[in-house]
Amino acid sequence: MRGLQFREVSFGYKRNNQGELVVLQRLTWHVPIGVTALLGINGAGKSTLLSLGATALMPRSGKVSLNELDSRDQQTQFRARVAWMPQQYRAVPGLTVREQVAYSGWLKGMSRDDAWRGASEALARVALQDLADQPASELSGGQQRRVGLASALVHDAEVLLLDEPTSGLDPEQRAMFRELLVRIGADRTVVVSTHDTGEITTAYQHVVVLHAGNIAFDGALQDFSAHAPAGSERPIESAFLALISGEK
Amino acid sequence: MLRISPAVWLTLPTLILSILYVTKAIYPNNYGVAATAGATSSMAFLVGFVAATAAWEAARLRRGGIWDAPHTRSRLEITIIAVTPSVLLGAVFLFGTVVAASVYGQAGMPEIRIVAVGFVAICAWSLLGFLAGLRLPMSVSLPSMLLAPFLWFAFVPALPVEWLRHLSGMYRDCCRIGADIAPAALFAGLIMNVTFIVVALYAIGALRMRWSRTAATAVLVAGVMISSAFASNVGPIPEVARDRSALKCSMVGATELCLWPEHDGPTSVFRPTLNAVIVALTREDLPIPSRWSEELAGSSSGDTLSLDLWKSDPDAIRWSIAQGLAPWPACSESPDTSFSGSSIDVLRGWWFTAMGGSEAMLQENLGWLIAEPSAFGVPPIKELYSAVGAASVASRVAWLERLTSSAAECQSPENYSVQ
Numbered sequence: 001m002r003g004l005q006f007r008e009v010s011f012g013y014k015r016n017n018q019g020e021l022v023v024l025q026r027l028t029w030h031v032p033i034g035v036t037a038l039l040g041i042n043g044a045g046k047s048t049l050l051s052l053g054a055t056a057l058m059p060r061s062g063k064v065s066l067n068e069l070d071s072r073d074q075q076t077q078f079r080a081r082v083a084w085m086p087q088q089y090r091a092v093p094g095l096t097v098r099e100q101v102a103y104s105g106w107l108k109g110m111s112r113d114d115a116w117r118g119a120s121e122a123l124a125r126v127a128l129q130d131l132a133d134q135p136a137s138e139l140s141g142g143q144q145r146r147v148g149l150a151s152a153l154v155h156d157a158e159v160l161l162l163d164e165p166t167s168g169l170d171p172e173q174r175a176m177f178r179e180l181l182v183r184i185g186a187d188r189t190v191v192v193s194t195h196d197t198g199e200i201t202t203a204y205q206h207v208v209v210l211h212a213g214n215i216a217f218d219g220a221l222q223d224f225s226a227h228a229p230a231g232s233e234r235p236i237e238s239a240f241l242a243l244i245s246g247e248k
Numbered sequence: 249m250l251r252i253s254p255a256v257w258l259t260l261p262t263l264i265l266s267i268l269y270v271t272k273a274i275y276p277n278n279y280g281v282a283a284t285a286g287a288t289s290s291m292a293f294l295v296g297f298v299a300a301t302a303a304w305e306a307a308r309l310r311r312g313g314i315w316d317a318p319h320t321r322s323r324l325e326i327t328i329i330a331v332t333p334s335v336l337l338g339a340v341f342l343f344g345t346v347v348a349a350s351v352y353g354q355a356g357m358p359e360i361r362i363v364a365v366g367f368v369a370i371c372a373w374s375l376l377g378f379l380a381g382l383r384l385p386m387s388v389s390l391p392s393m394l395l396a397p398f399l400w401f402a403f404v405p406a407l408p409v410e411w412l413r414h415l416s417g418m419y420r421d422c423c424r425i426g427a428d429i430a431p432a433a434l435f436a437g438l439i440m441n442v443t444f445i446v447v448a449l450y451a452i453g454a455l456r457m458r459w460s461r462t463a464a465t466a467v468l469v470a471g472v473m474i475s476s477a478f479a480s481n482v483g484p485i486p487e488v489a490r491d492r493s494a495l496k497c498s499m500v501g502a503t504e505l506c507l508w509p510e511h512d513g514p515t516s517v518f519r520p521t522l523n524a525v526i527v528a529l530t531r532e533d534l535p536i537p538s539r540w541s542e543e544l545a546g547s548s549s550g551d552t553l554s555l556d557l558w559k560s561d562p563d564a565i566r567w568s569i570a571q572g573l574a575p576w577p578a579c580s581e582s583p584d585t586s587f588s589g590s591s592i593d594v595l596r597g598w599w600f601t602a603m604g605g606s607e608a609m610l611q612e613n614l615g616w617l618i619a620e621p622s623a624f625g626v627p628p629i630k631e632l633y634s635a636v637g638a639a640s641v642a643s644r645v646a647w648l649e650r651l652t653s654s655a656a657e658c659q660s661p662e663n664y665s666v667q
Contacts, residue, residue, distance in 0.1 A: 055318040080320045092312030100312075109320035 002067050004031040004053060004082075004159050004189055009062035011048055023048045025213040026062065031159070035185035037200050037221075038193040039240055040210035046193040047087050049210060050161040053191070054084030066159060080109050083157035087164050087193075089148030091136035097147055098123065098132040104151035115154065122150040125180060141168040149177075159189040166192075166199055178203040197237040211244045258297050259337050266290040266341045267348040278510045278560060279425045283355035284362045287345040289420035291366060292401035294341050298370055299377030299393035302334040306381025307389060315382060324454040331374040338370030354560065356510065362419055362429060365437045369417030372444035373397050379448045414479035414486050415440040423487040424556060425508050426544040433486030436479035443471025489544045497541075500526040506541035511557060521562045522555075525569060525603045532602060533641045534648065536573070563609040570599040579658040587658035590624040593617055594632070594664065595651050601633050627664050639666045 006029045012020035023045040031053075040046045051057040052064055055071045055078060064071040069078045091100055098119050105115030105122075123129045126146040131139065136147050145168050152160055166174050181203045184190060192204070200207065200221070207224040209217040217224060227242050228235035269290045309315050309330060319326070346358045376396075380389040405413035405420075413421070414430075417437035422429050449455035450464040490508070497506040503526045511518040522540065529536050537553040545554040553572050557565055574595035580587050597614045611618065614629070621628050636644055647666040654661045 056316070076320055079318050082318075084318065086313070086317070088313070090311065090313040092314060093308050095312075103314075107314070107317075107319040107321050107326070 003033060004066045005029070005064070006031075006049070006052070007063045007065070009052060009059045009064060011045075011052060011057065011059050022213060024052075024059075027214050028062075029208065029215055029218065031189050031191060032206050033187070033189050034205040035181050035190045035192065035203060036206040036208055037204040038191050038208050038210060039197065039200070040193075040195060041244065042195060044195075044210045045213060046195075046210055047163050050084065050163050050191065050193055051086075053159070053161050054082055055079055056084065056086070076109075080155070081158045082161065083108070083152040083155065083159070084161045085148045085152040085163060085165055087167075089145055089151075091139075091144055091147060093137050095136055096133050097128060097136045097139070097150075100136040100147055101150045101154050105154040108155040108157075110155050118154040118156070119150070122154040125153055125184075126150045127176060142170060142173055145169060146173070149180075153184065157188070160184065160191070162190065162192045164193055164195075166194065166196075174199075197234070197240050200236045209240060209243050216243050256333055256337075258301060259340050262294055262297055262337065262341045263344045266294055266345040269293075270345045270349040271352050278354050278356070278513075278516065279423075279508075280350060280355040280357050280510070281359040281362070281423050281427075281429055282425065283349040283353040284346050284359040285419040285422035285429060286353075287349035287358075288342070288362060288366050288418045290341065290345045291369065291416075291418045292398055295338065295370060295373045295397035295401060296394040298334045298338040299373040299380070299397050300390050301337060302331045302374040302377030303381030303384075303389040303393045304386070305330045305334065306378040307386040310382055322454070323452065324449070327375070327378060327449070327452055327454045331371075331378050334374040334377065335371055338374065339367060342366050342370060359429065361434055362422075365417045365419075365434055365441070368438060368441045368445070372417075372441040372448070375445055375448035375452070379451050382452060410484040411436075411476070411479040411482055413484075414482050415475050417441050419486050421485045421487075423485075424544065425510065425558070426490055426542050426554075426556075427485075427487035428490045430482050430486045430488045432478045433482045436475040436482070438475075439471055439478065440475040443468060443475070446471070492543055495541065495543060501530050502538060503530070503536065504539045504541075506539070506543065507555075508542050511542065517560055517562055518557055518565060521565045522569075525566060528603060533645065534602065535645060563606050566600055566603045566605040567596075567609060567613060569603065570596040570605070573599045574652070574655070577656045577658055579656075582658075585658050588624065588660060589655075590617065590626050591651055591655045591660050591664075594626055594629055595648075595655060597629055598633055598636060598648075602637075625660060632664055632666075636666045643667055 006027055009024055009027045010022070011024045012022040015021055027049070038046050038049065048057065052059055055075055058072060066078055066081055069081070071078045092103065095103065101122055102115040102119035105118045106112060110118060120129070120132070123132050126149050128143065128146050128150060131143065136144065139147065145165060149162070149165055152162065166177055169177060178201055181190060181192070185205070202221070204221055207217065207219065207221055208215055217227070224239050225235045227239035229238055229242065232238035270287050309326070314326070342363065346363055350356065350358050377393045380393050384392070401416050401418050404416065414433040414436045417440070419429060419433060446455065446467045447464055450460060494509060495506040496509055496512045497504055500523050505519070505522055505526065507518055526536070526540070537551045539552040540555055541552055542555045542557065555568065555572060557568050574592050576589065576592060579585055580589065593614055594617070597610060597617070600610060617624055617626065618629060636647055639647070643666050651661055651664070
């Protein structure tokens with residue numbers, strides 16, 4: 001089966017002398033093409049799920065695959081097709097914005113020339129071309145997140161896993177990000193994690209809600225909105241609250 | 249990454265520093281092996297910069313979250329790219345110092361085997377620095393990487409366990425012109441540094457081995473044992489006698505004179521000076537060995553004068569011959585001896601004067617004896633030399649033999665005057 005898939009995936013964090021904190025339990029999810037919002041309360045396992053999808057973490061059991069490529073056995077090919085923007089994005093001290101993005105491309109297997117070209121295009125996509133020669137570590141928090149986004153875009157991956165990419169962005173930048181989502185999500189898989197239901201707009205085609213170590217909802221945005229009580233002023237938030245509290 | 253690496257900024261100053269350093273070093277003129285080995289002594293204070301810049305790069309990658317992120321490039325590739333500026337810094341100063349030493353010492357081609365082991369040592373310290381930068385806070389990794397190579401290259405060779413010095417890949421004690429670098433010392437340095445590389449790559453996570461931790465420990469133990477085994481048979485100076493067949497010998501009257509090719513070039517002053525000295529001493533009917541050779545004393549025998557010529561200057565050559573003709577006797581090594589050795593200095597000065605040595609060199613080497621001869625129980629030596637020079641050949645030879653045999657028994661003559 002094509003696309004990114006999680007099959008019976010379990011994962012937990014070891015805690016000193018306190019056993020394991022189980023975060024995901026036998027989770028199965030076929031990530032659709034298009035833009036998916038990954039919702040969940042703090043600690044629901046959104047970042048863990050995206051880290052597993054990016055192979056930054058490996059599942060305790062189960063499999064993660066992309067187009068039949070196993071994340072463990074064919075890691076290099078798998079990683080080349082997946083881009084990941086972690087929640088805590090950190091710039092390498094001393095690198096300019098362009099160097100930072102180009103270096104990310106090189107790390108993903110691009111040639112030096114392709115990485116430089118790709119960096120310019122990615123910076124243009126996130127409207128950072130004017131700051132390309134500034135030291136990345138001297139930018140504001142919001143600008144650094146855009147550098148992180150450009151770093152995820154640079155190698156033109158099939159799957160983009162973006163962990164809370166809009167935190168720290170101002171309203172104008174958020175609007176720009178939504179436009180970008182529409183463009184990049186047209187022909188690839190994009191998963192955006194957030195706990196802010198106000199972020200969910202028509203830029204997203206799918207919604208997944210992660211709750212208690214598993215998926216509580218997986219469907220189209222319209223179907224998700226249908227979970228909201230009738231007459232709700234904020235249907236996305238209401239639907240989310242209804243789902244995690246077990247109400248219809 | 250290259251253009252903003254601190255290694256790039258350090259390249260020029262360290263190169264200047266290292267060239268200044270080697271031009272102050274002393275090694276035999278015209279001998280590439282000795283010049284190259286002498287140049288590697290600069291590693292003691294320069295490899296610290298190599299390791300520290302590698303630690304800096306690693307700390308940057310760690311702080312930028314690069315190291316633990318899921319990349320397509322392997323950690324080995326990332327490491328190689330990251331340490332390349334540091335390795336280049338080390339290579340520039342190593343090659344710079346070697347070339348400077350070769351030019352300054354008119355030594356011709358550098359000894360490539362010594363340069364190769366030095367380069368491996370630079371690679372090893374780059375990786376050790378990178379490892380420190382990944383594992384330790386920068387406030388610890390930077391100063392420790394500046395200090396650790398200094399201790400390894402300078403402090404360890406000063407320890408009483410002399411063979412330890414051959415593990416580093418720095419061979420500053422090599423070599424007299426009659427000697428070549430000991431292959432065992434080269435192997436010891438090479439194996440130790442390759443061991444450092446393998447273990448550092450494993451600890452960095454850039455090298456995956458079957459049974460990784462056990463294999464890395466085994467490599468470390470085996471590397472230390474094998475390199476130590478090679479080094480322990482070398483002795484304090486990492487040299488072996490050169491192949492005698494390379495000596496170029498010719499007759500000067502009844503005396504055979506053998507020089508190494510490096511000292512026998514058309515522009516070299518060694519053979520013309522030695523020819524003139526042999527002719528002058530023979531004309532004076534002085535007793536000189538029938539064979540003069542640059543091969544090491546240990547490999548020469550019988551009636552052979554072992555020449556230790558280290559400077560391309562006629563007066564320095566004459567002084568070296570004088571030292572060879574009036575050597576320190578074996579009995580002077582005894583802890584019970586009270587032999588002052590003044591008679592040896594008197595003899596050396598006389599031989600030097602008989603060869604036509606300059607007043608300035610005599611003053612430079614025996615100024616203390618010329619200034620206060622009575623303090624050392626000898627007569628004013630310039631007057632003594634004039635008197636010996638004016639005496640008959642038989643008296644002169646008798647005087648020489650009397651002082652020489654007295655010195656050979658660690659005795660100081662009561663009377664220095666010529667009969």
